[in-house]
Amino acid sequence: MREKMFCRLSLAVCLLLLLFIVRAPHGERLESENRAYTAFSLASPDRYFTDRLPLREHLLRLSRNIALALGKNEFADAFLGRNGYIFSEESVSTETLTKNLDAVQVFADALGIPVYTAVVGAKTDVLFGSLPRLYADERESLWQALRESELQTIDLLPTLRRRGGEGKYIYYRGDHHLTTLGSYYVYREIAEALGITPYDAKDFSVGVVKADFSGSDARKMLCATQDKIALFRYAEDGEFLVENRDSGEGMRGLYNTEKLHSSDPYGVFPIADCGYARITLPNAERQRLLLVCDSYGDALAPLLARHYDLDILDPRYYGGSVKALAAENDYAAVLVYFGMDTIAGKEILYKLRF
Amino acid sequence: MTLYTAFFLLGFLPISALVYYAVPHRTRYIALCVIDLAFYALAAGKLFWMLPLLSLVTYALSFAKPRVGFLTMLLLLPLLRLCGVSAVGVSFFILRAAAYLHDGHREKNFVRLCAFLWLFPTVTAGPLTRYGQARDSFDKPVNYPLIERGILLSLAGLLKKLFFADALYAAFVQFHAGGTTLSAVAALVCYALYIYFDFAGYSDIAIGIAAIFGFAPPKNFDHPYLSRSVGEFFRRWHISLGIWLRDYVYIPLGGSRRGKGRMLLALGAVWLTSALWHGSTLSYLLWGGWFFLLIAAEKLLLPKGVYLGHVSTLVPVLLGWVFFFSETPAAAFAFLGRLFCLGGTLLYSRADLYNCMRHLPFVLLAAFCATPILHNALCTLYRHKKVLLYPLAAAAFALVLSCLAVGAHQPFLYASF
Numbered sequence: 001m002r003e004k005m006f007c008r009l010s011l012a013v014c015l016l017l018l019l020f021i022v023r024a025p026h027g028e029r030l031e032s033e034n035r036a037y038t039a040f041s042l043a044s045p046d047r048y049f050t051d052r053l054p055l056r057e058h059l060l061r062l063s064r065n066i067a068l069a070l071g072k073n074e075f076a077d078a079f080l081g082r083n084g085y086i087f088s089e090e091s092v093s094t095e096t097l098t099k100n101l102d103a104v105q106v107f108a109d110a111l112g113i114p115v116y117t118a119v120v121g122a123k124t125d126v127l128f129g130s131l132p133r134l135y136a137d138e139r140e141s142l143w144q145a146l147r148e149s150e151l152q153t154i155d156l157l158p159t160l161r162r163r164g165g166e167g168k169y170i171y172y173r174g175d176h177h178l179t180t181l182g183s184y185y186v187y188r189e190i191a192e193a194l195g196i197t198p199y200d201a202k203d204f205s206v207g208v209v210k211a212d213f214s215g216s217d218a219r220k221m222l223c224a225t226q227d228k229i230a231l232f233r234y235a236e237d238g239e240f241l242v243e244n245r246d247s248g249e250g251m252r253g254l255y256n257t258e259k260l261h262s263s264d265p266y267g268v269f270p271i272a273d274c275g276y277a278r279i280t281l282p283n284a285e286r287q288r289l290l291l292v293c294d295s296y297g298d299a300l301a302p303l304l305a306r307h308y309d310l311d312i313l314d315p316r317y318y319g320g321s322v323k324a325l326a327a328e329n330d331y332a333a334v335l336v337y338f339g340m341d342t343i344a345g346k347e348i349l350y351k352l353r354f
Numbered sequence: 355m356t357l358y359t360a361f362f363l364l365g366f367l368p369i370s371a372l373v374y375y376a377v378p379h380r381t382r383y384i385a386l387c388v389i390d391l392a393f394y395a396l397a398a399g400k401l402f403w404m405l406p407l408l409s410l411v412t413y414a415l416s417f418a419k420p421r422v423g424f425l426t427m428l429l430l431l432p433l434l435r436l437c438g439v440s441a442v443g444v445s446f447f448i449l450r451a452a453a454y455l456h457d458g459h460r461e462k463n464f465v466r467l468c469a470f471l472w473l474f475p476t477v478t479a480g481p482l483t484r485y486g487q488a489r490d491s492f493d494k495p496v497n498y499p500l501i502e503r504g505i506l507l508s509l510a511g512l513l514k515k516l517f518f519a520d521a522l523y524a525a526f527v528q529f530h531a532g533g534t535t536l537s538a539v540a541a542l543v544c545y546a547l548y549i550y551f552d553f554a555g556y557s558d559i560a561i562g563i564a565a566i567f568g569f570a571p572p573k574n575f576d577h578p579y580l581s582r583s584v585g586e587f588f589r590r591w592h593i594s595l596g597i598w599l600r601d602y603v604y605i606p607l608g609g610s611r612r613g614k615g616r617m618l619l620a621l622g623a624v625w626l627t628s629a630l631w632h633g634s635t636l637s638y639l640l641w642g643g644w645f646f647l648l649i650a651a652e653k654l655l656l657p658k659g660v661y662l663g664h665v666s667t668l669v670p671v672l673l674g675w676v677f678f679f680s681e682t683p684a685a686a687f688a689f690l691g692r693l694f695c696l697g698g699t700l701l702y703s704r705a706d707l708y709n710c711m712r713h714l715p716f717v718l719l720a721a722f723c724a725t726p727i728l729h730n731a732l733c734t735l736y737r738h739k740k741v742l743l744y745p746l747a748a749a750a751f752a753l754v755l756s757c758l759a760v761g762a763h764q765p766f767l768y769a770s771f
Contacts, residue, residue: 002740002741003498003499003501003502004498006502006505006744007498007501007502007505010505011368011371011372013751014363014364014367014368015368015369015372017364018364018365018368018369021364021365042396045355045361045365046359046360046361046758046761047761048361049360049361049364049365049758050360050758050759050761053360053755053758053759056759059752059755059756059758059759060756060759060760062752062753062756063756063757063759063760066753066756067521070715070716070719071711071712071714071715071716072521072712072713072715072716073712074712076760132708133708134704134707134708134711135708136703136704136705136708138705
C-alpha cells in the first residue's frame with residue numbers, strides 16, 4: 001500500500017513539474033542571469049526545461065551552498081576571493097592570443113596610421129591581495145607573449161597592479177570590468193601613448209549613480225556585491241551625439257542613465273553590446289580615432305571622447321570589413337583595446353585581416 | 355537524449371510511464387516497443403534506423419545455428435566500425451543480441467523481441483541483460499515494490515552521476531593539466547572515482563528506470579575499489595560485461611579447466627575482446643594487456659584463497675586507468691613519468707596546493723560514498739524503517755533538480771563505446 005502511494009506520488013510530482021514547466025507563465029528574460037529564456041528545440045531540449053524549473057533560483061543556491069560548504073570555493077566558473085571580490089576563470093591560451101595579435105599586426109601593416117594595442121588584465125592578473133590564499137596565477141606567459149609581440153603596445157599592467165596594490169577601487173567586486181576609476185587610470189596611460197594631455201581627475205565631476213550593482217561574476221555566484229557605478233562627468237558630456245550604427249538609433253549625451261534601473265545597469269554606457277557606434281561632438285572639428293574593443297571599451301570611450309570623435313567597433317558583433325572602414329575614414333590613429341580574457345580566450349580578431 | 359537530462363526525467367519518463375501503465379498489461383510490450391523506439395530516435399538522431407535493422411538481422415539469425423548467429427552478430431561490430439557507422443548503443447546492442455543468439459532463443463513474436471532488445475533504459479549503455487532474465491518480466495501486472503525500488507535506485511544513480519561524477523571530472527581536468535607529481539596523483543584518484551561514479555551512476559539509473567517499467571536487470575557494480583585482487587575487481591566492475599565475456603569467450607575457449615596454457619589463451623582472448631570493444635586504439639590494447647598480465651600473474655602465482663589485499667589491488671588498478679584515459683601510449687607514458695617523478699618532474703606546485711585544498715573535502719566525500727558503508731545503511735533503512743527513507747528520497751530529488759538547474763553535464767563516458 002505504502003509502495004503504491006509512493007509510486008503514484010512520484011509520478012504525480014513529475015507530471016506536475018512538467019505541467020509547471022510547460023504552462024506556468026513567466027517573463028521574457030531570466031533577470032538574474034540577464035538573458036532570455038531558452039526556446040524549445042528537439043535537438044537540445046534540456047535548457048528549455050531547466051530554465052523553467054520551479055524555484056530555480058533556490059535550486060541553484062542549493063547547489064552553490066553545497067559546493068561552498070564542501071570547501072570548493074567556486075561555482076559556475078566563479079570563485080570567491082578576499083575583500084568581497086568574486087573572480088571568474090576564463091579559458092585562455094597563448095596560442096589564441098598570438099593568433100589575435102598576428103591579425104592586429106596584419107591590420108597595422110596595411111594601414112598608414114599608428115595602431116596601438118592595449119590589453120586590460122583580468123582581476124586575477126591584478127588584484128593579488130584579494131585572491132584566495134594559495135591561488136597561483138599561471139597567466140604570466142600571456143603577458144610575456146604580449147610584450148614580445150612587435151606591435152605598438154601600451155603596457156597597462158604595471159599601472160593597474162600598482163593602483164590595485166594601493167587598494168584603489170579599480171575593478172568591480174562582482175563584475176569583470178574595470179570601474180570608471182580603473183578606466184580613468186587606463187585613459188591616462190593611453191593618452192600619454194597617443195601624445196595627448198590627459199585631463200586631471202579634478203577636471204571631472206565624479207558621482208556615484210548606482211550603489212547596488214551586481215555584475216556578471218556576482219550573478220554567476222548568485223549573490224549581490226553592492227558595487228558602485230560612478231561616472232566621470234564633465235560639463236559638455238551631454239552635448240555629444242552617440243549613434244548606434246547597427247540600428248541607426250542615436251542619443252544625446254554620453255550616458256544612458258535610464259539603464260541604471262534595468263537588469264543590465266552597465267548599459268549606462270550607451271555603446272554596450274553594439275557592433276559599430278560613433279561618438280561625435282557636433283559643430284566641432286576634431287581628430288578621429290578608431291577604437292576596436294570589447295566591452296572594456298564602454299567605460300573608456302566617454303573619457304577618450306573628450307579628445308577625439310570616436311568610431312567604436314566591437315568585432316564580436318561587427319560584420320563588415322574593418323580594413324575598408326579604416327580606409328574610407330580619416331582616422332588619426334587606431335586603438336585596439338581588449339580584456340586579456342577576450343583576446344586570449346576567443347579568436348575574434350581574424351576579422352581585422354579583411 | 356540521455357537518462358540524466360531534464361527533458362528525459364521531467365518529460366519523457368513520466369509520460370512514458372503513464373502511457374505504459376495505461377495499456378492492458380498483456381499488450382504493454384507493444385507500448386514499450388514504441389517508447390523504446392521514440393527514445394532511441396531522440397538519442398541517436400538520423401541513425402535511429404540502425405536499431406530496427408539490427409533487430410531484423412537478429413530475428414533472421416535466430417533461425418540459424420546458435421554459433422553461426424552468434425559469430426555473425428559479433429562480426430557486425432568491427433564491420434560497422436570499419437564502415438564508420440557509429441550509432442549510440444550499437445556495441446551494447448550487438449553484445450545483447452549475440453548473447454540472445456548464442457543461448458538459442460527463438461522468440462517468434464518480433465515485436466516482443468524488439469521490446470527486449472531495445473529496452474530503452476539499457477539500450478545505449480547497458481547493463482547487458484539476457485533474454486532468459488527479461489522474458490519473465492513481460493505481461494506481468496504492476497509490481498509496486500519493484501517500481502519503488504526502481505525510483506530509489508534511479509535517484510541514487512542520478513546523484514552519483516550529476517553530483518559526484520561531473521565534479522570529479524572537472525577536478526580531474528584541472529589536475530591533469532598540471533605538470534607535477536602531486537597533480538598526477540590527484541588526477542589519477544579523481545579519474546578513478548569519476549569513472550566509477552559516472553558508470554555506476556548511469557547503471558543505477560538504467561536499472562532503476564528498467565524497474566519502473568517492470569524489468570529487473572542485474573546489478574552492474576559492487577563497490578569494486580574494495581576488491582582484494584585484480585580478478586575480483588573485474589568481477590565487481592561492469593559485472594554484466596564481465597559475465598558476458600566469461601560465458602561467451604572465456605568458457606567456450608576452455609576456461610581454467612583445460613590446463614594453464616589454454617587458460618592463458620582464453621584470458622588473452624577475453625582481454626583482447628574487451629579492449630577492442632572499448633575502441634581499436636593502441637591505448638586500449640595496452641589497457642587490456644596490462645590487466646591480462648595482472649590477472650594471469652594472479653592466477654598463476656597466487657595460491658587459491660590467497661589475496662593481494664586492498665592496497666596492493668588498488669595501485670595496479672589505478673595505474674591501468676592511465677592507459678584508459680590517455681589518448682595515445684606516448685601520453686600515457688608521459689603521465690606515468692610525471693606520476694613517478696621522473697625526468698625532472700616537480701613534486702608539487704602552488705597551484706596544486708590550491709587545487710588540493712579546494713577539492714580534497716569533496717574527493718574524500720566521494721571516496722566515502724564509493725565504499726559500501728552508506729549503501730548498507732540505506733539498505734538497512736529500506737528493509738526496516740522505510741518511512742525514514744521517503745524524506746531522504748525527497749531531499750535527493752531536490753538535489754538532483756538543483757544539479758539539473760546548473761546544467762552543462764559531462765556526457766556519460768561509456769555512451770561513446
